[in-house]
Amino acid sequence: MSRRDFIVQLKGHRLTTAQIHYYRPDAPSLLQLFVWQEYDLAPDFPRLFAFLEHWRREIEAPLHSMCISHEGMIRPTEWRAVDGVIDIR
Incomplete structure (x- = not known):
């Protein structure tokens, strides 16, 4: 995370994602x-x-x-331990 991202989070900004479906201008029947x-x-x-x-x-x-x-909020990154080893040869 960059310094700017952290600062804006402290000011109340939160990560927002928008999925935007739109009609293609060259093929109006396709999204x-x-x-x-x-x-x-x-x-x-x-x-x-x-x-x-x-x-x-x-x-x-x-x-x-x-x-x-x-x-919704700033929180620590979540992680979990994985039991086992994957051997790639």
């Missing part, structure tokens, strides 16, 4: 998936909505749907 991920503030999501406004202005691909996931 394409774009995944956007950034540290943002819930529930207003100013960075996400700024990106969507940029999309609306600059990209000729109409949106179909979007799913937003948001990490």
Whole structure:
């Protein structure tokens, strides 16, 4: 994690992921998936909505749907011990 990422987390930003389905301009019957991920503030999501406004202005691909996931809190990384050894030769 970079220093900037840690600092914005201390200011309340949390990792936000948006799965954006959109219609392809060259093939309007097909859907394409774009995944956007950034540290943002819930529930207003100013960075996400700024990106969507940029999309609306600059990209000729109409949106179909979007799913937003948001990490709720800073916590230690989770790990677990694995019993066994995998030998790769």
